[in-house]
Amino acid sequence: MTLDPAPGTALDPGLLAAIERFAALDRALVALDFDGTLAPEVDDPARARALPDAQQAIERLRALPGTIVALVSGRSLESLTAVGGLPDDAPLIGSHGLEVRFAAGDTRPAVDDADRARVHALRARLAPLVAATEGAWIEDKPAGFAVHTRVVDPAAAAALTEAVRAEALAADPGLTVRDGKNLVEFSVRDATKGDGLRALRARFAPDAVLFAGDDVTDEDALEALEPGDVGIKVGPAPSIAAHRVAGPAEVATLLQVLAAAREARG
Ligand SMILES: [Mg+2]
Known part of the structure; x- marks a missing residue:
């Protein structure tokens, strides 16, 4: 199968090949930063929303068997719940790994x-x-x-x-x-997005993880990736990620490509 992104977008062949391999797994964890990755940066954080194409792709992915979509953010869980656009049963990592919600009512307290x-x-x-x-x-x-x-x-x-x-x-x-x-x-408590990603991996036991993020704190999550995972840097800043896209519009495209490939897998 050859993956075909929408015209006018630019995903490099190496990334498309990685998405194709990832899409074929039985159990896939898609872990995504929110601000600057799914949602364009805005002056008022309360008004940030995922791009519609990204939101739609996430809903398609969530509907598929063996497909977990989690948000991994520096925002508090409360803030991430408000803007994230995901239902209560979706896993969320807030406060750079400090707050962990595996599902509704299944959370880990952050502080004493x-x-x-x-x-x-x-x-x-x-x-x-x-x-x-x-x-x-x-x-x-x-x-x-x-x-x-x-x-x-x-x-x-x-x-x-x-x-x-x-x-x-x-x-x-x-x-x-x-x-x-x-x-x-x-x-006063230290945690990183890498800790959050490890918590998700331990709970959901995926065959591999795809992670995308734009900020310096996302490097901790990228460092926590393992062989077979897919790490994607969003934007031009230095990164250890193996792959790179330009911005949230390209993230939406890659999620659409991934959703289509996973749907086609049947
Ligand atoms: Mg970000």
Whole structure:
């Protein structure tokens, strides 16, 4: 069988061959980052949605036997549930692997009371710095929070990022600090998307995993891939991924190609 992407899209032959092999497996886990991968980046994270073609392909894949589709995101599970477009029984990894939902009611708690107190103290210390920078805001996360600077003047954003990082590490040297696109995130529990991917693999025991992501934190998931898996970098940034696509439109195309190949497998 030769896979045929829609005209006008650009998936390279190596990626098409990898999708073809992956589509033929009995048990396939498709694990996808959300923002910048399924959904184009937007200023208001609450308005992010998967591209319609990606959403439709995911629904087709979910309807097939032996096909698991999971989202693996830096968002909290609450936020990912709100924007992710998947039903309650879909597996979701939130907060970079810290929050794990295998299905509705089947979740792993992220933090304890001592963790919550630590986050509260740190947030109280950084909030005035964030409030003093126009456009910056704090997103609460299960084991910490993120300081967002997407709509902040670039020089002010850089200054704020440095200031909150220094203040946070002075207050709580054991913190995990993680840089993302236009944000810096502080956590009192460490987990990565690689941990999330390993949890999914252990639970669902797929023959192989396909993972796609665009951000630096997705490299942890790509590092957790094994021989036979398919790793895809979205966008131009450096990556250890074996494959690359340009952006969310190409991710939608590859999911459509995968869905068609898996449907054809019968
Ligand atoms: Mg992303």
